[in-house]
Amino acid sequence: MAELRTLARPYAKAAFSAAQELNQLAEWDKVLTVAGQVTANADIRRLLANPGLEEQKKAELILEVAGEEATDQVRNFFSVLAGNQRLALLPEIAVLFNTYRADLERTVDIDVTSAFELTDEQQQKLAQALSEKLERKVSLAASLDKSLIGGAVIRTGDLVIDASVRGKLKKLVETLGS
Template sequence: MAELTTLARPYAKAVFDAAQDQNAVDLWDQALAFAAQVAADQEVKIILANPGLSEQRKAELFADCFEEQLPEALRNFLLILAENKRLALLPAISELFSLHRADLERTVKINISTAFEMTAEQQQKMIDALSRKLERKVELESSVDQTLIGGVVVRTGDLVIDASVRGKLARMASAVGS
């Protein structure tokens, strides 16, 4: 996965810069998200791996998956990816593009796992505290994980804050065992 991200990074940065220049970051984000879904489809993967099809034809078939007429810039981008045999990178490119967008808009998506359902008031307090701490607008997604026993686990990108009872017990057991 790290290799795919490494290969996708320059494409994502280039397309993000182009989208910014065109004031079309939202449009590109949506189009890339759809293209990533198409590229992740098992049947499409088989077509993209077919050595009997030219790269031009693969790009055309891929573009035909879109219901609406593609903007010329997106069609050209797909063609460049096809020529370089990189259409399979679209999911990673889309993900990196979304990260660039979140950085531009100073937003962060956070997943919180709790042992019990959080009330709207608790969620708002968590959003406010994390917004102050991270200096970003927080988009919160919460889920219930009863195996935590109590407390919360906060995840965003590479950051994980484990303030759960299960996590504390595991750290205590590790400290006692060493």
């Protein structure tokens, strides 16, 4: 996976620069996200691996299946990917592009998994506190996992804050075991 990310990085940077220059970040993000989801599909991956199908045709098929109206610049980007046989990198390119956009716009997506349902007020307070701590605009997604026993686990990118009872018990077991 790290290798794919390394290969995808220059393409994602080029796409981001082009989108930023054209003031079309949202449009490019939408097309790349959908194309990334499409190319992550196992059937589409097999299609991309088919040597009997011309690379440019593969790019056209991805754009068609994605169902997105693509600008000439986006079509050109897909053509370059096809020419370099890098269409399979689209899922990673989409993730990196989204990361670059979030950094530019100072936003962050946070997943909160809690043992009990969070009220709207609790979600707002948590989002506000995290926004102040991370100095970014926070988009919060809450989910429920009763196996946590109590507390919550907060995830964003590489940052994980495990404030669950299950997590604390696990740490205690590790400490006692050593």
